[in-house]
Amino acid sequence: MPTFDTVAFDADDTLWHSERYYAQTQAEFTKLLAHYRDEEYIHAHLYEVESRNIQHFGYGVKGFALSMIETAVELTEGRVSGNDVKAIITLARNMLSADIELLDGVSETIAQLAERHRLMVITKGDLLDQEKKIQRSGLRKYFHRIEIVSEKTRESYARLLAEHSIATQKFFMVGNSLRSDILPILELGGSAAYIPYEITWQHETAETPGGDAGFHQLEHIGQLPALLDQLEK
């Protein structure tokens, strides 16, 4: 019996690339508005609109699209063209049907860990979009459960652990967001591996916790099996 009977993974930017599609889309969006405002101004305003909309729209591509459209109207003082608005919707639809690109080492690591642990995905975002990405990833068969949640907080993790009768000390979470994947688990007394991705959305940044026994940082998911082996000795 392994020490950690359940190992749970965040999905976006932990199993597959995601933030780079947001960055690419944001670059296209900036181009559409380039004759109104400079890039920095557009980014700052978009982030402001996204932040105020998150309580209504939650996470994911659809809310991002609505925030881009609202930003475009505001920055152009209503002069944005219908065709530019339609182009923004097309950008969103393209994000939703983009190919899944797994991060290096994910396939092998997940297949290897599935032999020894019960694996879960715990992710936030749009329900349909996340379900489709998991299907298209080819990894579905390795995961015992997929949980798509509206927010990753201490409370939402505690509820999930209770629902699945998982003891906190036997739970190990892996993800690229300190704020959403790591800190809530440490607060609950669980263990977590933080694997930073090349880009972190401003909304997800947080300080690296110091001195917590349950906290581990890796450079690469391929290092995870060795870490778990070592912790279980």
Added chain:
Amino acid sequence: MPTFDTVAFDADDTLWHSERYYAQTQAEFTKLLAHYRDEEYIHAHLYEVESRNIQHFGYGVKGFALSMIETAVELTEGRVSGNDVKAIITLARNMLSADIELLDGVSETIAQLAERHRLMVITKGDLLDQEKKIQRSGLRKYFHRIEIVSEKTRESYARLLAEHSIATQKFFMVGNSLRSDILPILELGGSAAYIPYEITWQHETAETPGGDAGFHQLEHIGQLPALLDQLEK
């Protein structure tokens, strides 16, 4: 031990009013575009855009908002004003923060049934929106589980029943959509009560099943306890 140990409810237009907010929003949307096209044309075009977008956006207010915006651009051949686009986003935000109005008899019926059965909500739509509505409804405490799914099909119900170890013959589903709440359950061999709502979205229409022993139709949720009593005799 009751015959039906789990009674599951759809949420929108089964527990609380929803379609009327879509209808009100659609009326406002039609007004915005009134100098371009007549009402019938606008409704037909919106339904066409929604139908083609559902595979990308799924159900719920955010996808509805994006489809309204796309319809507005198409029907005006790109001439829709930025302010009208912003007005559409505001309509969507208003829908997401609208008060919950329970249908008549829901509070008493749910409280009564919770004494004897394990109750669930099985609904589709945007994750955050549905979670917030359940919280605001005041009914959360009566439900053992809340399941928000991207599509209500025979497969998705079969998966939920398996995950919760519920025997099909002990499962009773209640809802206002034949297509999403009733037919998949009957196909699985379960029982269901169809309670039509005053408006049915075109996408959810289906023929009433004839001669299925598990099929029941009620006029009002208040009739449900008596039906379950009778079936359990």
